[in-house]
Amino acid sequence: MKSFLSGILLLTCFLPIFKTQPLKAQTSVVTNSQTNKKLFYTYYNKKIPLILQEDIVAISFKPKAQSRASLPLHLKLQLDLNRSVGKTNFNQANLSLENSSLRIKPFGKRYALMRIPSTNPRDSSTIQRLLKKQAYVENTLPVFSRQKSSPQISGGYREKIILPNEIILHFDEQTSNSQKQKILRRHNLSIIRPLRFSSNRYLVKSLSASGVQVLDVANRLYRLDGIKSATPNFNLSHNLKTSTNVKPIDLSIPFFSKTSFDNSLLSPFTRKFGGISNITQRIRLGTIRDQRKIKNPFQTSLLPLQWHLNSAPFSYCLNQFPSFINRCLSDNLFNRSRSLKPSTDIGVIPAWSKSKAGKGVVVAVLDDFIQWNHPDLIGSLYRVGNVQDKLRGEKHGWDFVGNDPDTRINPRELSTFRPIFQDSFLLSDDELLEKYADDPFLAEISSVRKELIRHLTKAQIAQALRDHIRKEVSSLFHGTWVSGVIAARPQGKNGVVGVAPKAKFLPVKVSKTVYSPTSGFETMYQVSQIIEGxxxxxxxxxxxxxxxxxxxxxxxxxxxxxxxAQKENPDLVFVAAVGNEGIGRIGFPAAIEDVIGVGGVNFKGNRASYSNFGNELTVVAPGGDVSTRSVGVNGGILTTGGQWVNGLWQGIDKPRYSWNTLPLSRGKYIWVEGTSFASPMVAGVVALMKGEDPQRVLSRKEILEILKRTSSYRGLKLSNAEKKLHQLLMKRGRVPRSVSAEKYFFGSGLINADAAVREVQNRLVGRTQRTRRY
Structure with missing residues (x-):
């Protein structure tokens, strides 16, 4: 999701990032040219600047108002304000507010965003007064950003940071209760609640400060003795996940969804075998000469399409039959070649044959909606046992956004997105373009692709918008995609397989996607929810x-x-996506020391154009690439989708074509791309490694060392542009001479599950033998 995230992404220029210490890895994300006059918050004694968005205001609703409202509060507020605007006398010198329709966008459960159409201070004050008159409105809050949108960044990274009157206050362990109370009284603070699953960390609010003053309170608290940190509990929203499935469609090539179903790239496959249900009897898993004797315990009908697990069949069919890739796979033509060699997969099939496939390992997925009842996921779902701090109703993970035990989409959330999804099917071209005229997707293709759009028909633009909406709605289930990459385990011969199919996954929902006509789809999360997750x-x-x-x-x-957590749990492993802006910086939290930061490569062995890179990139894994003209969606990562939920398809006929979903599956399976899916691939390989070490003898440092040492640059390719950029940055001193071009763009290389599993087994055998000698 990422999408996000989101996210989920640190410098505004190419600066080296070193992970020699936990703090040093992160202080490098701070721009050095700060002034005391700028708004900022404190991060390990560094000032992180914030830009106040003066044309946007956030609204917080009273906690109990939602349960009493028949309409969602943001819609109720929108109706009430627009009624009030018509009765209000505005400044006659600026009639923009009087003639505008105010739109309110939901932002999580208790917040909403409103763009103020007038720049006149008097009109802004009028809006503030109108808001305060609404009995269900608690307060108005400032909105910030960290950087401006940039045309160099794919999709234009736009973010909104809401500052509620909430501060995460982390006391030192030595601070007594009386000292804590003294600090709270002296600074006029009230405890909202202690953070769950965290020690000495509280959510507090100021009884005297509001708005931007909350930043000053947090910064003063940070400097006090007895306090480890004081962080504003930011609500962050951005429109770019660490999944790029939501990136704008390339209008210079034919839309995959524009072609009819029978003529789509998948048509030879589906015409011949009648869709997913009838594929099983005709597809046989292709093997290469070096692997003919390897028994694959997880052979399924869709495995040949999962090139990230075994790239040889796909590579052969792409080279020999580029126009009929799926026909080649279905007829098993690749199995007749004697010269096939694996290239860009992660070597997981031979690893399965000699390992426990991740049995006994639990992988937590911190993400968006996770539809854990998917038929390929339900068998790998972790069940929470009898624990002392068990939450009410807890069985299969927790939703920290909605504060409930189910990470799946609920009926109320479904009712929000169903009409948008249905519009993409049921509205005419004119109706669709009129209703979504303010959607930023249309604004972007109009501004970025001015020359091209003049040659497009209305029908083509409408089709692009339809596909965009469908892809965005499908990306609500980002966590379902990620979970499938890690641990999908189909119940029969149909379905997809995860990297560690015998591992268990624990769903933890820490983010949410919202939609508004003017901002489009955006992913949001709150700092406290991430920490608790x-x-x-x-x-x-x-x-x-x-x-x-x-x-x-x-x-x-x-x-x-x-x-x-790393210090207290020496064998615990964190894996994170590095980001999808295609630039030389590593996202947070991937840049934290000993967190495995993962970049993405495509099926040809190139760095995926969206994947971030840099000195401290750890490794790379297949992230997918659906934009290549020759293969289309087949170049993505095929995984479990969540769009198949019944409520989403009410009144919609069977789709006539694909928009990154497998035909006829209604979103049950989907091709995706992004570092969001390279990351769980590495998490899956680590699960395979840990499955061979049930006693957890190997530490995190050893696991990381083995993972890096068994990775390689075999099959990976640098472009001329990447080589030139590396040379330029070395000359300017921004890349150490010890960091090769391969390391800068690929880290330690492409992961190798087979080699990593064998190394773990050998190391454990060696330790056992040494122990017996004594």
């Missing part, structure tokens, strides 16, 4: 924590939570 995963015994999200908002509390 990490603590929860640790408390439930996770061996690995996957974080396919990122931001440019480093916080001391999240960093400290991860660093402390």
């Amino acid at each position: 990490i603590g929860y995963a640790i408390a439930r015994g996770a061996d690995i924590i996957n974080m396919s999200y990122g931001s440019y908002l480093p916080t001391a509390d999240e960093t400290d939570t991860i660093v402390r």
Whole structure:
């Protein structure tokens, strides 16, 4: 999701990042040219600047108002304000507000965002007064950003940071209760609640400060003795996940969904075999000469399409039959070649044959909606046992956004997105373009592709918008995609397989996607929810924590939570996506020391164009690439989708074509791309490694060392542009001479599950033999 995230992404220029110490890895994300006049928050004694968005205001609703409202509060407020605007006398010199329709966008459960159409201070004050008159409105809050949108960044990274009157206050262990009370009284603070699954960490609010003054309160608290950190409990929203499935469609090539179903890239496959249900009898898993004697315990009908697990069949069919890739796979033509060699897969099939396939390992997935009842996921779902701190109703993970035991989409959330999804099917071209005229997707293709769009028909633009909406709605289930990459285990011969199919995954929902007509789809999360989600995963015994999200908002509390967890749990492994902006910087939290930061490569062995890179990139894994003209969606990562939920398809006929979903599956399976999916691939390989070490003899440092040492640059390719950039940055001193071009763009290389599993087994055997000698 990422999408996000989201996220989920640290410098505004190419600066080296070194992970020699936990703090040093993150202080490098701070721009050095700061002035005391700028708004900022504190991160390990560094000032992180914030830019106030003066044209946007956030609204917080009273806690009990939602349960009494028949309409969602943001819609009720929108109606009430627009009624009031018509009765209000505005400044006659500026009629923009009087003639505007105010739109309110939901932002999580208790917040909403409103763009103020007038720049006149008097009109802004009028809006503030109107808001305060609403009985269900608690307060108005400032909105910040970390950086401006940039045309160099794919999709234009836009973020909104809401500052509620909430501060995460982390006391030193030595601070007594009386000292804590003294600090709270002296600074006029009230405790909202202690953070769950965290020690000495409280959510507090100021009884005297509001708005931007909350930053000053947090910064003063940070400097006090007895306090480890004081971080504003930011609500972060951005429109770029660490999954790039939501990136704008390339209008210079034919839309995959524009072609009819029978003529799609998948048509030879589906015409001949009648769709997914009838594929099983005709597809046989292709093997290469070096692997003919290897028994694959997880052979399924869709495995040949999962090139990240075995790239040889796909590579052969692409080279020999580029126009009929799926026909080649279905007829098993690749199996007749004697010269096939694996290239860009992760070597997982031979690893399965000699390992426990991740049995006994728990991988926590911190993400968006996780539809754990998917038929390929239900068998790998972790069940929480009898623990002392069990939450009410807890069985299969926890939703820290909605504060409930189910990470799946609920009926109320479904009712929000169903009409949008249905519009993409049921509205005419004119109706669709009129209703979504303010969607940023249309604004982007109009501004970025001015020359091209003049040659497009209305029908083509409408089709692009339809595909965009469908892809965005499908990306609500980002966590379902990630979970499938790690641990999918189909019940029969149909379905997809995860990297560690016998591992268990623990769903932890820490982010949410919202939609508004003017802002489009955006992923949001709150710092406190991330911290509690990490603590929860640790408390439930996770061996690995996957974080396919990122931001440019480093916080001391999240960093400290991860660093402390690493110290207290020497075998716990964190894996994170590095980001999807295609630039030389590593996202947060991937840049934290000993967190495995993962970049993405495509099926040809090139760095995926979206994947971030840099001195401290750890490794790379297949992230998918659906934009290549020759293969289309087949170049993505095929995984479990969540769009198949029944409520989403009410009144919609069977789709006539694909938009990154497998035909006829209604979103049950989907091709995706992004570092969000390279990260869980590594998490899956670590699960395979840990499955061979049930006593957890190997430490995190040893696991990381083995993972890096068994990775390689075999099959990977640098472009001329990448080589030139590396040379330029070395000359300017921004890349150490000890960092090769391969390391700068690929880290230690492409992971190798087979080699990593064998090395773990050999190392454990060696230790056993040495122990017996004594």
